[in-house]
Amino acid sequence: MMTEENRGRLLIACPDSTGIVAAVAQFLYRQGANISASDQYSTDAFDGTLFMRIEFHLDQLPAQERSLCADFAPLAEKFQMSWRYAPARRRKRMAIFVSKELHCLQELLWEWQSGQLDTDISMVVSNHDDAQTLVKSFGLPFHHIPVYPNDKSSAEAEQLHLLESAEIDVVVLARYMQILSPTFLERYANRIINIHHSFLPAFIGRNPYGRAYERGVKLIGATAHYVTEDLDEGPIIEQDVTRVDHRYDAHALRIAGRQVERSVLARAVKWHLEDKVIVYENKTIVFA
Known part of the structure; x- marks a missing residue:
């Protein structure tokens, strides 16, 4: 169910290169998440910085948050990401x-x-x-x-x-x-x-x-x-x-x-x- 309880956000900044948006989308897909909003911006077409904000829903998200972040860490390291996960349910x-x-x-x-x-x-x-x-x-x-x-x-x-x-x-x-x-x-x-x-x-x-x-x-x-x-x-x-x-x-x-x-x-x-x-x-x- 698409509720606040099961909605999460990823905020990412990293050196821009090909394949980053696809890699993040594939990661969330493999986790069983449905992306509801995705925004990205690059400071320059070449050798710039990429910024992303992705909002997604995942059933039973509170129980999976720790493992989701742990699984995302290698991908973040690969692309030199500065990133933050924020659960929407936490006001x-x-x-x-x-x-x-x-x-x-x-x-x-x-x-x-x-x-x-x-x-x-x-x-x-x-x-x-x-x-x-x-x-x-x-x-x-x-x-x-x-x-x-x-x-x-x-x-x-x-x-x-x-x-x-x-x-x-x-x-x-x-x-x-x-x-x-x-x-x-x-x-x-x-x-x-x-x-x-x-x-x-x-x-x-x-x-x-x-x-x-x-x-x-x-x-x-x-x-x-x-x-x-x-x-x-x-x-x-x-x-x-x-x-x-x-x-x-x-x-x-x-x-x-x-x-x-x-x-x-x-x-x-x-x-x-x-x-x-x-x-x-x-x-x-x-x-x-």
């Missing part, structure tokens, strides 16, 4: 970090409540208490952890303890206006998604709408990306823009930008949860 556990602006948080909660985000939201963490009423109205745990400029490490230690205790898979920064330490980022490499209120690389850093107004831009946008130690320069997952004109002051730009921010972040999070993103160097391959 990723998500934590959302937020500060004072709640529009992105609201969008994620609405999407989750309507079943559009296949995840378990384990908690919302904030350095302010503005979001507490909203979060509790959804029946979710809210943790207020103040961040003091002279003692950020204590706040991060408490945050990390919460995340590890709840076995969190992905952290979403829904307008969380604090810079995370290298130690924090290392623990969750390529698993922290941020929304930046600018169409990066334009207006990196703080107050992008004010600077966009001063520049007289005609398009404003938002960027969802994985967080790295290089501020606002991590691998980009999704971007979008909206058109503005000379009648928009900085406040009007900010209002228009919020609509873009919330949709861009929701799409990026959804794709991550569905294992549709492969990080390659400082870029992403998104099989949306």
Whole structure:
């Protein structure tokens, strides 16, 4: 039966050569699996890198996962694959970090409540208490952890303890206006998604709408990306823009930008949860 219980995903990156797609398909066929979706992309026709995402169904998959991965390992070694298996039945556990602006948080909660985000939201963490009423109205745990400029490490230690205790898979920064330490980022490499209120690389850093107004831009946008130690320069997952004109002051730009921010972040999070993103160097391959 084609159920979530029996659905698996393979994500692969390897040097491109002839026969790889056929070899993977033949492997799954011999295992008795039925491929329901297959996407591939090569960075170059010759001597490039091949990226693949395959979704398949296999009866009694949970009981066969260990042997399936063990049997796939020799094939992966032959083609020098970097690969990951993800069972669809295992919903990723998500934590959302937020500060004072709640529009992105609201969008994620609405999407989750309507079943559009296949995840378990384990908690919302904030350095302010503005979001507490909203979060509790959804029946979710809210943790207020103040961040003091002279003692950020204590706040991060408490945050990390919460995340590890709840076995969190992905952290979403829904307008969380604090810079995370290298130690924090290392623990969750390529698993922290941020929304930046600018169409990066334009207006990196703080107050992008004010600077966009001063520049007289005609398009404003938002960027969802994985967080790295290089501020606002991590691998980009999704971007979008909206058109503005000379009648928009900085406040009007900010209002228009919020609509873009919330949709861009929701799409990026959804794709991550569905294992549709492969990080390659400082870029992403998104099989949306």
